[in-house]
Amino acid sequence: MMKDFSTTAPPLEVHDLTVAYDRRPVLYGIDLTVPAGSLTGIIGPNGAGKSTLLKAVLGLLPLSAGWVKIFGGPLAQNARRTGYVPQRESVDWDFPVNVMDVVLMGRYGHLPPGRRPGRADREIARACLDQVQMLPLARRQIGNLSGGQRQRVFLARALAQESDLYFMDEPFAGVDAATEAAIVDLLREMKARGKTVVVVHHDLSTARDYFDRLVLLNVRLVAAGPTAEVFTPELLQKTYGGRLTILSDVVQSLGEEP
Amino acid sequence: MVQPWTEDFMVSFWIVVMGFLVVATCGLVGTYLLLRRMALVGDAISHSILFGLVVAFMVFRSGGTMVMFVAAVATGLLTVGIIEFIHRQSRVKTDAAICIAFTTLFAAGVVLLSVAEVKGPVHLDAECVLYGEIAFVPLDPAVEVLGLVLGPAPVVRMAGVLVGLLVLATVFYKELLVTSFDPALAKSLGIRVGIWHYGLMAVLSIVIVSVFEAVGAILAVAMLVVPPMFAAQLSDRLPVRFALVFLHAALSSVLGYQLSVWLNCSPAGAMVVVGALLFLLAWAVTRPRRAAFPGWMAPN
Amino acid sequence: MRRLGWFVALLVLTTAAPVEAARIGEMADWNFGSQAARFFSLQDPSVRYALGGSMLLGLCCGLMGAFLVVRKLALMGDALSHAVLPGVALGFLWGMTKNPAAIFAGAVGAGLLGAVVVQWIRATTKHREDAALGFVLSSFFGVGIVLFTMIQNLPGGAKSGLDGFMFGQAAALGPEDVWLLAGVTVLALGAVGLFYKEYVLTSFDEGFARSLGWPVKLYHYSLMLLLAFAIVSALQAVGVVLVSAMLVIPAAAAFLLTDRMGAMLAWSAGFGMLAGAAGAFFSFTGRSLPTGPFMVLAAAALFVLALLFAPKHGMVGRLWRRRSRAARIRRENTLKAIYHVMEDGGFREEVVAVGNVAARRRETAVGARREVAELQRAGLATEEGGRVAFTPEGWQRACEIVRNHRLWELYLTNAAQLAPDHVHDDAEVIEHMLGDETVRRLERRLNYARRDPHGKLIPGLADLAAGAPPSERAAGFAEKGAA
Structure with a gap:
């Protein structure tokens, strides 16, 4: 078993990653390895660069420095093994597509240009919708859904991607309690099936229960590891509290400098 | 090579002065439009104003200044009203609503124009819409006040609009600033945001109609958009931006006129080209400082 | 092949559909009637070109416009239609003749450059979309004006047809123009048919599309290229300003009618064709009136109809639903008041005085009687002699x-x-x-x-x-x- 893990590349490996916005670093020198089959939460205060880390890893933002490896290779090679759940606000909910259409988009990565999703893809999409208990709403326009239902549609789309590594950007933001519980169940089930899931999370009070590994982030990496080791008052204080890091001062002055 | 400044100084002088006044006036209003992210509302009004002018001509059979101003304000407010109506009453987004409103009014204007042509000639033609007649400005009869010759009528009128605008911008500086920058804050301060919005639109309409004859509807859009963009590229402070707009107006009118003489082309078009080049220059100077990601990529 | 089949079917439709409507014309005055008869008989080749061209234009613009509207790029059409002007002038300068190929190439090039500049201003400055579009629209147009006035002042370049460029004249459409429009339409249909899922996903959720490793920029610019094709081939018929109208108005009307992208494309193309045909008809029958404005007015009329009467998103439907909901709530409140009066009496009586209901509802006697009458109409209660009783329902x-x-x-x-x-x-x-x-x-x-x-x-x-x-x-x- 041990040998197996050492030869297989980890799903996500980040080395010295820096992302700058207006020349101001929003992420600085991040080193991170996410082991296979883990359920990892990224936590940190507002503006810590949690979503930025996700977008940078997915190639949605240009890197100022460092590199990212997905399953030991560049993202483009393993795009099919990578699923993504963006923030809900990132799309126009008046767009003329229904729930089924959106879930089918999860299959698009498996289809070459010019090919439409077929019967098999529809079956997968239906199964994924059923898994998040949204099948009865399949024909609804996406604008006529509650916040929690919209999140479930995005999750179903990610499931339909049938990936091995998932990135989710604040899936718990603004959803009802029932949806939150459903998402947690889903995450655990995915983990049980051997998937690796990385979740940006804003709620410190639930982080310990939901995830088995945590990444504490505040512009730079504060700590990463099993929840039991990382979720300590000391490290949390370092992440959230006060102005312990000289870096944040430096960052501030970099931003003001012309 | 032609030497405009020595051969026919007065003609060149009045064209450049007119160009300066037009660009400065448009740039002042445009600064607020840019702050409110409404640059294309200027585009919309400058097109739809054709409708108002044609109707005014058909009703009053005259092109007096007051008639034109009233028609322009009415059409401008009508355009903005239609845009807001469509946006509020349906799920059509603002950009599409803008397009629907002004193209429909423009089409109605063209139809009325062609009907009016059947009944009798109306002084509105394609060239006027396209690039205006700034070259003929010096030929207009001069205005005399108390025996003092001020200059050609359009120049004097334009100067009047600019002075009026400067007075308004000075008197209502803080109201315009706060309603543009933070409407919610303005509302909490008891400022009627809607009135300022429509007031600005009315002023915009007057500005557009008064530059319409000199530079045409579409080049007026350039003068509304480009000088403020130039200024915004170089400064983040509103008073400085106004000063930069005046600088831009002076440079683009003088250099633009020179360019038009060299190339033997429309002075208004050449002023726009120089104005755009000035923006590119400002961009090149400030580029390293303002590298940014496109909006949707912005972190968090 | 199936796409081509569609296209042929559409062409047949364009020639066959108006025959039925020919009778309307006969009832109007003689002059109009004879013109209309000439129009619908399609004997006149110029009529055929104008009608065919206008409908193809509507189809093509409707198709492209649907993507513009859902991408919130409605004003991109406006910007690019103005931005092609310098390209037209440069194409004209290439040999000093109206060489259609050179003008087409120049215009498409200028349009694409405009799309690139918009993206570039947004990426490298703090200016927003509106400013970027306004800049491209007006400064490209300025360059075009400079070039055109230069051409006009050159020996032998007096007639450059700038007026036509501005306002358009579908009646002047020749066979080449129609073939050009047909070619562009086939291209647009083909591209949209082939890359439907790519265009929809990149429009809906760009970040997700990029996470799939798709070349999102390539799809964006290919759409802009098609847009430039559509604009340039439509300019001759409707002119600069009104091209953007034909791109946006039919698509916006379609947006109100459906919640599916495929259906929206179909409605939008259909509205475009309808508006095109209407424009050609009015322009032909109405003593040399320009075509473009009539097309746009027809499209605007369709939009207003959709705005008012669209089943789900229309104003009338929404107003009606709001009113019927208000009426239902009023009925339910009256029912509740009757129940309360009965409850206060310990449910000993099954009949209640309307006066008591009025007191309970804090209503006038007249108002309460009207509400009870409404209940009676809905079959929820019966009233006799100022006393009211529930039906089982x-x-x-x-x-x-x-x-x-x-x-x-x-x-x-x-x-x-x-x-x-x-x-x-x-x-x-x-x-x-x-x-x-x-x-x-x-x-x-x-x-x-x-x-x-x-x-x-x-x-x-x-x-x-x-x-x-x-x-x-x-x-x-x-x-x-x-x-």
């Missing part, structure tokens, strides 16, 4: 409303810990909204409680079924019955 509805109200009050006091005197107003609103499913859940959550926070009995399922007033004794029975 009315009794059931009244029980449901009262139950909803009291369950919600109880839920708020129990679950949300609100004081009993704080819950009434909230329940007044919620009682009309609760669905059966929610009511079941509330009942379970509240352990089938029988009394509300004010000590009043909550009518249960059994009471509804039996048509009898609620009582403590029936409670146990109701639970058993429900289980």
Whole structure:
């Protein structure tokens, strides 16, 4: 078993990653390895660069420095093994597509240009919708859904991607309690099936229960590891509290400098 | 090579002065439009104003200044009203609503124009819409006040609009600033945001109609958009931006006129080209400082 | 091949459809009638070109415009249609003749450059989309004006046809123009048909598309290229300003009519063709009136119809639904008032005086009589001699409303810990909204409680079924019955 893990590349490996916005670093020198089959939460205060880390890893933002490896290779090679759940606000909910259409988009990565999703893809999409208990709403326009239902549609789309590594950007933001519980169940089930899931999370009070590994982030990496080791008052204080890091001062002055 | 400044100084002088006044006036209003992210509302009004002018001509059979101003304000407010109506009453987004409103009014204007042509000639033609007649400005009869010759009528009128605008911008500086920058804050301060919005639109309409004859509807859009963009590229402070707009107006009118003489082309078009080049220059100077990601990529 | 088949079918449709409508023209005055007859007989080749060209234009612009509208790039059409002007002038300068190929190439090049500059301003400056579009629109146009006025002042370049460029003249469409439009339309249909899922996903969720490793920029610029093709081939017919109208207005009307992208494309293309045909017709029958403006006015009329009468998103439908909901709430409040009067009398009487209902509703006697009459029309109650009684259906509805109200009050006091005197107003609103499913859940959550926070009995399922007033004794029975 041990040998197996050492030869297989980890799903996500980040080395010295820096992302700058207006020349101001929003992420600085991040080193991170996410082991296979883990359920990892990224936590940190507002503006810590949690979503930025996700977008940078997915190639949605240009890197100022460092590199990212997905399953030991560049993202483009393993795009099919990578699923993504963006923030809900990132799309126009008046767009003329229904729930089924959106879930089918999860299959698009498996289809070459010019090919439409077929019967098999529809079956997968239906199964994924059923898994998040949204099948009865399949024909609804996406604008006529509650916040929690919209999140479930995005999750179903990610499931339909049938990936091995998932990135989710604040899936718990603004959803009802029932949806939150459903998402947690889903995450655990995915983990049980051997998937690796990385979740940006804003709620410190639930982080310990939901995830088995945590990444504490505040512009730079504060700590990463099993929840039991990382979720300590000391490290949390370092992440959230006060102005312990000289870096944040430096960052501030970099931003003001012309 | 032609030497405009020595051969026919007065003609060149009045064209450049007119160009300066037009660009400065448009740039002042445009600064607020840019702050409110409404640059294309200027585009919309400058097109739809054709409708108002044609109707005014058909009703009053005259092109007096007051008639034109009233028609322009009415059409401008009508355009903005239609845009807001469509946006509020349906799920059509603002950009599409803008397009629907002004193209429909423009089409109605063209139809009325062609009907009016059947009944009798109306002084509105394609060239006027396209690039205006700034070259003929010096030929207009001069205005005399108390025996003092001020200059050609359009120049004097334009100067009047600019002075009026400067007075308004000075008197209502803080109201315009706060309603543009933070409407919610303005509302909490008891400022009627809607009135300022429509007031600005009315002023915009007057500005557009008064530059319409000199530079045409579409080049007026350039003068509304480009000088403020130039200024915004170089400064983040509103008073400085106004000063930069005046600088831009002076440079683009003088250099633009020179360019038009060299190339033997429309002075208004050449002023726009120089104005755009000035923006590119400002961009090149400030580029390293303002590298940014496109909006949707912005972190968090 | 199937696309081509469609295209041929559409062409046949364009020639066949107006024949039926020819009779309308005959009833108008002779002059108009004969013109209309000439138009619909399609004998005149110029009519055929104008009609075919206009409809192809509408189809092509409608197709492209649908993507512009959902991408919130409606004004990109406006910007690019102005931005092609310098390209047209440069194409003209290439040999100083009206060489269509050179003009086409120049215009498409300028349009594409415009799209790149928009993207570039947004990426490298702090200016927003509106400023970027305004800049490209007006400064490209300025360059075009400079070039055109230069051409006009060059020896032999006097006639450059700038007016036509501005306003368009579909009547001047020749066979080459129509073939060009047909070619561009086929290209657009082909591209959209082939890359439908790519265009939809990149429009809907760009970030997700990029996470799939797709070349999102390539799809964006290929769409811009098609847009430039559509604009340039349509310019001759409708002119600069109105091209953007033909791109956006039919698509916006379609956006109000459907919730599916495929259907929106079809509606948009259909509206475009309809507007094109209408424009060609009015322009031909109306003594050399310009075509473009009539097309746009026809499209605008279609948009207004959609804005008013679209089934789901139209104003009339929404107003009607709002009014019928208000009427239902009013009816339910009257039912509740009657129930309350009966309850105050200990359910000894099954008939209630309208005057008591008025007092309960804080209404005038006239108002209460009108409300009771409304109940009677809906079959919920009957009124005779100033006294009102429930029908079985009315009794059931009244029980449901009262139950909803009291369950919600109880839920708020129990679950949300609100004081009993704080819950009434909230329940007044919620009682009309609760669905059966929610009511079941509330009942379970509240352990089938029988009394509300004010000590009043909550009518249960059994009471509804039996048509009898609620009582403590029936409670146990109701639970058993429900289980």
